[in-house]
Amino acid sequence: PGIVPLISPAEFVEHGMLPAAAVPVLETIRQxxxxxxxxxxxxxxxxxxxRFSPSIFETRAFFERNVA
Known part of the structure; x- marks a missing residue:
């Protein structure tokens, strides 16, 4: 994520994998x-x-589990 030239939201739009409206928001966040x-x-x-399953982004349970 820290290597700006390697990931282009505009290219994801060209391939139909990302809505064009998301690009300006993503570019602002990246800055x-x-x-x-x-x-x-x-x-x-x-x-x-x-799409990626929402469960892969829900990590709270992983970090709250008890380690014996």
Whole structure:
């Protein structure tokens, strides 16, 4: 996420994986917080009807579990 030239939201739009309206928001986020940019980008990506499962972004239970 910290390497700006490697990831282009506009290219994801060209491939139909990201709505064009998301690009300005993502670019603004990237300027301030590259890790948040990466998170938001992955939440927005889709390939047709396929998206990343929401459960992969829900990590609270993992960090709250008890370790014996």
């Amino acid at each position: 301030h917080n590259p890790l948040l940019f990466d998170f938001v980008l992955k939440r927005q990506l889709s390939a047709g009807a396929q």
